[in-house]
Amino acid sequence: MSTKKNWYEVENIDELDSPALIVFPERVKANIQTAIEMVGDVNRLRPHIKTNKSPGAVKLMIEAGITKFKCATIAEAEMLAMLNAKDVLLAYQPLGPKLKRFVSLIKKYPATKFSCLVDNIAAAEEQSSVFEANGLVVPVFIDLNVGMNRTGIAPGEKAIALAEHCRKLKGILLTGLHAYDGHIRDTDFNIKKQNCDAAFDQVLALNAELKLPVIIAGGSPTFSVHCKRQNIECSPGTFIYWDKGYLNLCPEQNFLPAIVLVTRIISFPSATKVCTDLGHKSVAAENEITRRIFFLNNDDLKPVSQSEEHLVLETTDVSKYKVGEVLYGLPWHVCPTVALYESAYTIENGKVTGKWKNVARDREISL
Numbered sequence: 249m250s251t252k253k254n255w256y257e258v259e260n261i262d263e264l265d266s267p268a269l270i271v272f273p274e275r276v277k278a279n280i281q282t283a284i285e286m287v288g289d290v291n292r293l294r295p296h297i298k299t300n301k302s303p304g305a306v307k308l309m310i311e312a313g314i315t316k317f318k319c320a321t322i323a324e325a326e327m328l329a330m331l332n333a334k335d336v337l338l339a340y341q342p343l344g345p346k347l348k349r350f351v352s353l354i355k356k357y358p359a360t361k362f363s364c365l366v367d368n369i370a371a372a373e374e375q376s377s378v379f380e381a382n383g384l385v386v387p388v389f390i391d392l393n394v395g396m397n398r399t400g401i402a403p404g405e406k407a408i409a410l411a412e413h414c415r416k417l418k419g420i421l422l423t424g425l426h427a428y429d430g431h432i433r434d435t436d437f438n439i440k441k442q443n444c445d446a447a448f449d450q451v452l453a454l455n456a457e458l459k460l461p462v463i464i465a466g467g468s469p470t471f472s473v474h475c476k477r478q479n480i481e482c483s484p485g486t487f488i489y490w491d492k493g494y495l496n497l498c499p500e501q502n503f504l505p506a507i508v509l510v511t512r513i514i515s516f517p518s519a520t521k522v523c524t525d526l527g528h529k530s531v532a533a534e535n536e537i538t539r540r541i542f543f544l545n546n547d548d549l550k551p552v553s554q555s556e557e558h559l560v561l562e563t564t565d566v567s568k569y570k571v572g573e574v575l576y577g578l579p580w581h582v583c584p585t586v587a588l589y590e591s592a593y594t595i596e597n598g599k600v601t602g603k604w605k606n607v608a609r610d611r612e613i614s615l
Contacts, residue, residue: 256508256544256576259598266574267530268510269585271592271604275506276305276488280312282502283487287475294318294337294464296485297328297608299583302592304604305488306331318464318483322349324608326615329357337464338364339426339483341371341391341399351382352615363387365426367401372414380419387423388414389464392454394447396431403450411458424462427451428483429470437472437500444473472500491582492542493535505578507592509541509585511559513573516566522549524575527557532584541577549575 255272258264284290294316297306306317306328316335319325328336342350342364354362366372366388379386390411393400401407414422429447434440444466451463466474468486475482486494489507511526531540537551541559546569549561563569579585586592591603607613 253598254545254576256505257598258510258595258600260600261510261574264510264593264600266510266512267526269589269592270508270510270595270600271304271489272506272508272595273304273308274596275504277308277312279487279490279503279506280309280314283471283484284312284314286471286501287482290314291316292475292481294335294481294483295488296320296339296467296483297324299485299586300488301327301586301606301608302604303327303331303607304592304594306333309488316481318485319608321608321611322346322353322615323610323613325350325362326353326357326613327608329353329360329362330613333360335361336363337389337426338362339428341365341367343371343374347375347378349615351378351384354384354386355382356615361387363389363423365389365391365399366414366420367391367393367399367410369410369413372410372417372420376417376419378419385419385421388420389424389426389462390414390422392425392427392451394427394429394450396428398428398430400427403454407454408457411460422460424460424464425451425455425458426464428467429465430467432470433497435497435499440470441473444470448474448477468494468501469498472498486582489582489586491580491585492578493539493580495578507579507582507586508544509577509579511575511577513569513571513575514558515571516569517560519566520562520564521552522561522563522566522569524559524561525557526559526577527555529556529588531559531579531588532581534584535580539580541579543575543577545576 290313296318298320318337391400463480468484471484490503490505511524515523552562553560587609594602
């Protein structure tokens with residue numbers, strides 16, 4: 249009889265307290281190679297590191313030849329610079345104190361080329377004034393709203409006016425367009441492609457007027473569409489670890505789950521309920537309760553309630569379980585889940601071998 253374990257099981261699990269986040273570096277490496285193969289040219293990849301927040305994961309990307317990155321916070325940008333990343337886009341519009349921190353970051357790490365986003369004239373003028381006062385000329389990308397309705401300026405006359413205004417300002421160098429289409433979440437690839445193409449056509453029409461050299465587009469869900477385009481940079485983030493949500497949403501993408509949550513049964517509150525130690529503090533809880541964790545080794549357990557330190561699950565047969573039993577699960581949304589953990593334990597050849605510190609989960613590193 250085969251004694252082969254499931255890929256996610258840990259031989260020395262008794263040495264690991266729970267709840268815990270575990271990462272599989274070999275699977276991370278495989279996901280990086282899959283992304284490179286999909287895009288065809290490593291120079292067209294600009295991964296978003298909001299998912300991993302970890303020097304361990306970023307080092308593997310750099311070793312694979314990736315030189316451009318995207319991030320959302322000053323801490324993430326600083327972590328990348330500490331690793332000697334060559335090109336870092338802060339995919340945010342820094343203003344006020346954040347803009348001052350961004351300037352400090354640029355000055356502290358001169359070997360890294362930093363850029364940022366802008367989506368309105370007032371912000372462009374503030375960035376221009378601060379950068380010029382500090383003797384800097386910083387590349388900026390116009391952030392476009394192609395349907396996400398979160399940030400960005402709609403492609404059209406106002407975007408053209410913004411671009412023309414930016415070109416007149418000192419301290420900034422208008423470099424390209426940025427378009428995140430996270431609102432496109434179709435499971436059917438053909439429908440996804442139609443919606444993605446329709447949104448991106450607005451970007452192409454705008455750049456026919458502006459003739460900017462760089463377009464950065466998409467995230468993980470639409471990566472399978474954008475990776476086939478020519479002359480654009482793609483910025484998936486979740487691909488590095490993947491999660492249950494994107495496993496369901498993107499069946500056409502062959503990324504492997506590389507992050508797993510470990511939890512243990514700690515109590516049996518009733519004849520039909522099991523309680524584990526996976527509370528709100530241990531898994532992203534923005535989704536409704538059945539879409540927070542997917543158990544790999546116990547799919548008959550159904551989440552029914554959760555509090556800060558506990559997750560209660562319903563089952564038809566409590567006798568199948570015992571106190572202390574280990575459950576392994578995929579987070580539905582890995583990005584905010586990673587942010588809940590100081591470190592992820594590395595699993596190699598079925599055993600815990602060390603930790604990847606999630607350095608950029610903090611709001612500040614040194615600046």
